[in-house]
Amino acid sequence: MMRFMLPLVAFLVLAVFLYVGLHLDPHEVPSPLIGKPAPAFSLPQLHEPNKQFSAQEMRGKVWMLNVWSSWCVSCKEEHPVLVALAQKNIVPVYGLDYKDKPEDAEAWLAGAGNPYVLSAADREGRVGIDYGVYGVPETYLIDKQGVIRYKQIGPVTVQSLNEKILPMVAELQKK
Amino acid sequence: MIPEIGNFALIVALLLALIQGVLPIFGAARGNAVLMSLARPVAAGQFVFISIAIGCLVYSFLNNDFSVLYVAEHSNSQLPMHYRVAALWGGHEGSLLLWAFILTIWTIAVATFSKHLPQEMVARVIGVMGLISVGFLLFMLLTSNPFDRLLPAAMDGRDLNPQLQDPGLVIHPPMLYMGYVGFSVAFSFALSALLGGQMDATWARWSRPWTTVAWVFLTLGIALGSGWAYYALGWGGWWFWDPVENASFMPWLVGTALIHSLAVTEKRGAFKSWTVLLAIAAFSLSLLGTFLVRSGVLTSVHAFATDPRRGIFILIFLVVVIGSSLLLFAWRAPKIGLGGKFNIVSRETMLLSNNVMLSVAAASVFLGTLYPLFMDALGMGKLSVGPPYFNAVFVPLMTPLVMMMGLGPIARWKQASLPDMWVRVRWALASSMTIAVLLPLVMGKWTPMIALGILLAFWVFTTTLLDLRKRLSNREGSLGQRLKSQSRSYYGMQFAHFGIGIFIIGVTMVKGYETERDVRMDVNDTVQAGGYEFRFDGVRQQSGPNYMASQGRVTVTKNGELVTQLYPEKRNYNASGMPMTEAAIASGFLRDLYVSLGEPIPDSNGAWAVRIYIKPFVDWIWVGCVFMALGGMLAISDRRYRIHAKKSNKAGISSEPVHEGGGVKESKLAAEGKI
């Protein structure tokens, strides 16, 4: 007798999963690099191409790496948030200029403001691949030991700053 | 004005659907003839008003009424007329209206061709279909109204997605929906049988033609979608195990199981509860497909724009419809009898094992499609399940099924004999295995997968032909007379099974022997591929009704003789600026020549990247599907369904449960008053 109830039970379990599924985003690719060392790289700086910037330099500091480009529409959304953050001097923000022409990148920053201590020019996107970048903008929070602690997929919003990023920064800076 | 009429018509249709859904069923429960007799007229009324609604939307499209949001989003004044009509189902809201429209068409068909059915059954069937209609109309009116206004009106529309500006759009969705929605008839029959507590073999007899028709449409709809993807996407793929494709394939698999299961239930009155469950499952999978495509739960190239609010509505609708039907099943199914007796080795068993395999296949597709969702929901990370998985799982499941296909038709009902069957098929098996070993060697490449495909296909061909020969040899008369002696449903079965063999040949050959060249071609350069020579004659600019195109010409010769000239294009659509690749295909019985343009090579005086494919036997894939559909159509046109309609005008056929057991045809006996 009970076996006739089986289809109904199975279906209800499925319905629960579908309900949960409605609140998930199947496009989002979470990073497998969380908790792992930030991949090493050395790139020319955007404004001073003779000088290099490497992730190694940031050991001992908590810092944010923001992947951006001048052709990216959502970056325009998050830009004011980053500028405001930079002015507060809580955590240094470094930029990774992803698959961009230096002239376009410099022009964009000149017009919209430059929240970055400096930006590294990843013209071919290879460092991006190392970091698992699949879209722009993306932002990484890296601790004093050079380990990636958090990845923001999509624009940094005031909400995500207040709820996730800044509390984490505070914690990491204590260590 | 017109959109408002359309909106109003939808509201009226909803009210009529409510009446249609509630009163007749209530009447059937109470034996109230007046309420039951409401079913047909109210269904007709609903049909009228939904037709008015869809007519208003068509009118808005044809007249470029960009004050209607849906028209502005999916059409454009430069869009050719036939695409303006097809754009109706190019987006979410309009496709829902198409769903509702096709549902009323099926309802009217049931209302018309059900004169010989008892009144309670008709009332319940039409009632259930009315309830489903209520769901779709509510969905439209509450969350997805195609008649929403855009004020101020747009100057021009956003244009139909160029990928959809294709004959495929005109025919594929309507066919597909005819199939999806058609399974609601079998579903309604199943529910009405459960409601009425009457589960005899006649229920199966009545359901069968409806199910088969829906199955034919779904087969054609899926085949059309596959064919469309083949020529439209520019690199010749025809099936990707994409969630939306799987959403149409699952009902097809279960529908196929259902057709065969209904055969057992009709002939032997056996395994009724399983058949009922399959009928519920087939339509439930159609509804689930609707959910998957529109809710944003899964990623797919075919998905409509997503909105969680819509997702919640469909989910609620799913839970109500499927949940209540499964609840009804759990409550009523235990009372359904067991039916006729048969041996473990018998046609019944073979058909039932076919059912099991098809259902397991559907469950596997289901598992693979939804597994990423399950993992994500459980917080276990993101996973992708793609073609490698499905191919690895599906082929092994299908192999025993296809082998069974050769055995089932020659097994006797109730009691078959393995030694007899072996005598009949041993030559089929031997010859298939021989061909499977030799043919690939002749073609130039032997792999286990190719050999398996050829074995299965030739197994189907030989068993089919051997069975036909045996049946004809038992008869007397000329060949024509002997051919006529077999019933249409027999030919239907043979055609459909043969179609599967043709399909397998197509898949095996294309996958096994396809060649591709991806080359840089300067003007007058040539490429050798598959025994043909392809010469690039350059690219010129052309303008179409709503696009600009770079049109290439490729001349194909074989041994110096001209075979054909192909014109692949790269188009840029005016309104959206979207680029599109139009491949050029020379179809043939034994192969397709497929050419598509890549990108122009910069600084090269007219050189382009060109992709050339030789695809052996690829059209057999779709020819196989057409054979399957033909088989279904033959089966429906069988004498017994036409006789039944004629007879019901003479003698009132009662719906007394038929005696179980024995393989005697009950309709003839009943008509002669001998039972």
Next chain:
Amino acid sequence: MKSILILLVCLMPVLAVAGEAKDIATDQVTEKRMIGLAENLRCLVCQNESLASSHAELAEDLRREVREQIKKGMTDEQIIDYLVTRYGDFVLYNPPVKSYTMLLWFGPFTLFLVAGAGLFYQLRKRRKSVPETDLTPEAQHRAAAMLNNDKENQV
């Protein structure tokens, strides 16, 4: 004969200009291997397309990456590992066989066996519970008479 020779000579310039088209991929072996790998990898920015067929920029970048890895002499596993380290299991269209994909990979086959066994069991149980209804001899005669007028073994 002479005219043919003249014709051939006249055609030679044409033959000199046009030629056998060259494959875009300079290294066919690498390309083939790359496509083989890419067909089982997912394009991350697409709506369900493989890395092999997508035109997206990230897909081009990743294909370039795979080509370079192949040229460096990495094995297929190493290349896949390289991508999974950076993008997670999501990038694989062929889900790995791990503890959490056991159900996925072995489910269908297990279901097949269970269902088959279930069917077998049901059929045997059935044999005992369904009563045999034999026709009376008179009914059998009538049935035989009718069947002779009818088609045999109708589907």
